Amino acid sequence: MTAVTNRPSLARRRSRIAGREGVAGWLFTAPMIVILGLFLVIPVGMALWVSFSDWTGRGSPFSGSVGFVGADNYNTLLSGGGLAERDFGISLRNNGWYVLLVVPLQTALSLFLAVLVNRAVLKGRGFFRTAFYFPSVTSSVAITVLWLFLFGATGAVNKVLSYFGVNGPNWFQDPSGIVHNLLGAVGITTGPAILTENTALGVSLWDWLAGPSVAMSAFVLMAVFTTSGTFMLLFIAALQNLSGETQEAAMMDGANGWQRFWRITLPQLKPTLFTVLTLGIIGTWQIFDQIYTGTQGGPGKTTVTPAYLSYTSAFNNQQWGQGSAIAFILFVIIVVLTLLQRFVLRDRAVSKRRLRAYGIAVKGMER
Amino acid sequence: MTAATTSSRRAGGPRPGAALAAKSLLYALLIAIAVVYIFPFLINVATSFKTDADAASDPLALLPQTITTAAYERLFLNSDFPVWFKNSFIVTIFVTAGRVFFDSLAGYALARLRYRGRNVVFAALIAVMAVPNVVLLIPKFLVINQLGMYDSYAGMIIPLLADAAGIFIMKNFFESIPASVEEQAKIDGAGVFRTFWSIVLPMARPALITIIILSFQGSWNELSHFIISTQSPDLTTLTKGVASLASGQLSQGSQYPLKLAAAAIMTVPVAVVFFIFQRRILNASDGAVKE
Numbered sequence: 001m002t003a004v005t006n007r008p009s010l011a012r013r014r015s016r017i018a019g020r021e022g023v024a025g026w027l028f029t030a031p032m033i034v035i036l037g038l039f040l041v042i043p044v045g046m047a048l049w050v051s052f053s054d055w056t057g058r059g060s061p062f063s064g065s066v067g068f069v070g071a072d073n074y075n076t077l078l079s080g081g082g083l084a085e086r087d088f089g090i091s092l093r094n095n096g097w098y099v100l101l102v103v104p105l106q107t108a109l110s111l112f113l114a115v116l117v118n119r120a121v122l123k124g125r126g127f128f129r130t131a132f133y134f135p136s137v138t139s140s141v142a143i144t145v146l147w148l149f150l151f152g153a154t155g156a157v158n159k160v161l162s163y164f165g166v167n168g169p170n171w172f173q174d175p176s177g178i179v180h181n182l183l184g185a186v187g188i189t190t191g192p193a194i195l196t197e198n199t200a201l202g203v204s205l206w207d208w209l210a211g212p213s214v215a216m217s218a219f220v221l222m223a224v225f226t227t228s229g230t231f232m233l234l235f236i237a238a239l240q241n242l243s244g245e246t247q248e249a250a251m252m253d254g255a256n257g258w259q260r261f262w263r264i265t266l267p268q269l270k271p272t273l274f275t276v277l278t279l280g281i282i283g284t285w286q287i288f289d290q291i292y293t294g295t296q297g298g299p300g301k302t303t304v305t306p307a308y309l310s311y312t313s314a315f316n317n318q319q320w321g322q323g324s325a326i327a328f329i330l331f332v333i334i335v336v337l338t339l340l341q342r343f344v345l346r347d348r349a350v351s352k353r354r355l356r357a358y359g360i361a362v363k364g365m366e367r
Numbered sequence: 368m369t370a371a372t373t374s375s376r377r378a379g380g381p382r383p384g385a386a387l388a389a390k391s392l393l394y395a396l397l398i399a400i401a402v403v404y405i406f407p408f409l410i411n412v413a414t415s416f417k418t419d420a421d422a423a424s425d426p427l428a429l430l431p432q433t434i435t436t437a438a439y440e441r442l443f444l445n446s447d448f449p450v451w452f453k454n455s456f457i458v459t460i461f462v463t464a465g466r467v468f469f470d471s472l473a474g475y476a477l478a479r480l481r482y483r484g485r486n487v488v489f490a491a492l493i494a495v496m497a498v499p500n501v502v503l504l505i506p507k508f509l510v511i512n513q514l515g516m517y518d519s520y521a522g523m524i525i526p527l528l529a530d531a532a533g534i535f536i537m538k539n540f541f542e543s544i545p546a547s548v549e550e551q552a553k554i555d556g557a558g559v560f561r562t563f564w565s566i567v568l569p570m571a572r573p574a575l576i577t578i579i580i581l582s583f584q585g586s587w588n589e590l591s592h593f594i595i596s597t598q599s600p601d602l603t604t605l606t607k608g609v610a611s612l613a614s615g616q617l618s619q620g621s622q623y624p625l626k627l628a629a630a631a632i633m634t635v636p637v638a639v640v641f642f643i644f645q646r647r648i649l650n651a652s653d654g655a656v657k658e
Binding site for chain 1: 411531534
């Protein structure tokens with residue numbers, strides 16, 4: 001810009017081009033601004049208003065008959081003491097366990113697959129990548145239908161289990177929590193009073209610790225099955241961007257495969273690990289299609305998730321304010337968890353200095 | 368173990384036997400995992416050709432006792448399945464075409480055109496990308512309803528016409544094209560749109576194919592948006608229709624062959640696209656991020 005002021009004629013030409021580009025720039029981005037504005041930004045504003053209102057779904061939410069009720073909808077959910085609070089608590093419990101199991105499993109499995117498939121000497125790499133990725137492209141509805149069959153009472157999974165002498169459960173009909181079941185196996189069937197007598201969001205602490213129900217566990221397996229391929233691709237891309245030099249240096253220094261993986265590869269994969277964990281958290285808190293298609297929240301409400309509860313509250317029960325409030329609480333949960341994770345895994349990108357430090361560490365390890 | 372010792376004798380290098388054993392183990396492991404990933408889909412197809420009784424009594428068998436196409440006949444001749452398929456097809460075509468055009472327009476402007484407010488637009492785009500889709504179910508319904516687009520193709524298609532992730536991919540791609548290419552065109556007097564349309568866009572083929580694949584997959588597999596934007600049976604898409612099948616509509620008892628036939632047919636178009644563009648999908652890290 002400073003150079004431009006020295007040469008007025010050029011500046012004029014530039015500004016003419018810039019003017020033309022300015023119009024074009026806005027014209028080019030106009031469709032996107034209109035579509036995203038109309039169907040993403042304005043809706044959020046409208047729903048925020050609805051979550052503070054007593055709109056019942058009839059007429060416009062902005063008509064005079066719709067009243068502002070303050071934080072009532074939020075209070076009903078968070079401290080109302082009624083069914084709404086309890087359902088919301090249960091949905092958080094269900095989805096919380098789902099996230100807690102799916103995110104580490106899918107991350108570990110996809111990294112494991114990427115490392116296996118990424119070997120240069122491996123024959124049939126394309127085949128294995130295709131096999132692992134294919135579940136990711138199919139629709140969640142089709143996979144859910146398949147899962148309902150595989151995990152049915154007399155389905156394929158139980159048939160396989162029977163070969164090992166295991167009598168499989170009726171997966172999608174079984175509301176019992178797996179942590180409670182494990183405790184039950186060692187004879188613990190009721191928790192200590194401190195857990196059973198205290199409640200959070202209308203659900204006793206003992207029930208918070210029930211673990212995912214058997215039905216939810218089948219969804220956990222499904223999520224790991226369908227997402228590991230996508231994340232595998234991210235890890236493969238990252239692995240291929242790593243320079244071989246550090247690896248070679250470590251190999252020369254006698255670090256074994258395991259040491260090289262933990263001390264050299266994994267630290268360098270940190271940015272990708274961060275991406276995968278973030279996408280994992282965001283995705284798992286939004287589970288909806290599978291529940292809608294598969295169990296509709298049953299058995300015994302153990303597969304109700306906040307996203308599904310938000311949908312049914314609004315569209316089935318006409319509790320629009322409550323439904324919107326659940327959506328916004330869910331939004332906050334996702335944002336907070338993402339930020340928290342960003343803080344824990346602060347992006348200490350592997351600097352040259354650190355790389356050198358790793359090199360030294362590997363050298364030192366050998367002796 | 369025997370294989371390992373014989374080979375070590377043959378090769379005579381430093382522990383090549385162990386290397387061979389490790390290699391066999393790796394392949395065995397990979398094949399075992401691949402079977403776990405592929406088998407469910409084989410069961411899916413096999414079961415769709417079984418009778419109800421056969422499906423229940425022998426869920427693992429890949430060969431039906433008697434091969435029957437009853438499930439497919441029922442779907443095509445005796446249900447709304449063809450309507451669902453048609454609707455999914457219409458929506459997917461329009462959404463894919465629209466996204467390719469609008470995403471590349473916006474991506475080009477954000478990457479190359481200097482205009483006041485560009486940074487604000489880009490920042491807003493990033494912010495919008497962070498809003499989780501499921502949170503938008505109720506809000507989107509409210510707007511679609513207010514605009515009078517509820518229960519129409521417009522309501523199904525228009526909100527999906529631009530997506531932030533696609534714009535992002537296009538922007539990144541256009542930034543990687545050397546600016547000298549367009550300068551030449553500008554000196555020759557081509558307008559901005561002409562430069563974009565006949566010079567830059569043809570160069571962007573790899574990125575455009577990525578957008579096509581992602582949009583096709585995304586809109587074909589979309590469920591929640593159609594749940595909240597339509598009600599009429601005439602506008603039911605495959606995802607919505609098959610979901611209603613799964614929860615027991617149209618059927619007495621489990622009727623797994625019927626449901627799995629529907630799931631199999633629904634998977635065919637995305638599978639075809641996947642196998643055609645396989646190399647690109649599996650290699651491009653850009654295209655790997657699904658939403």
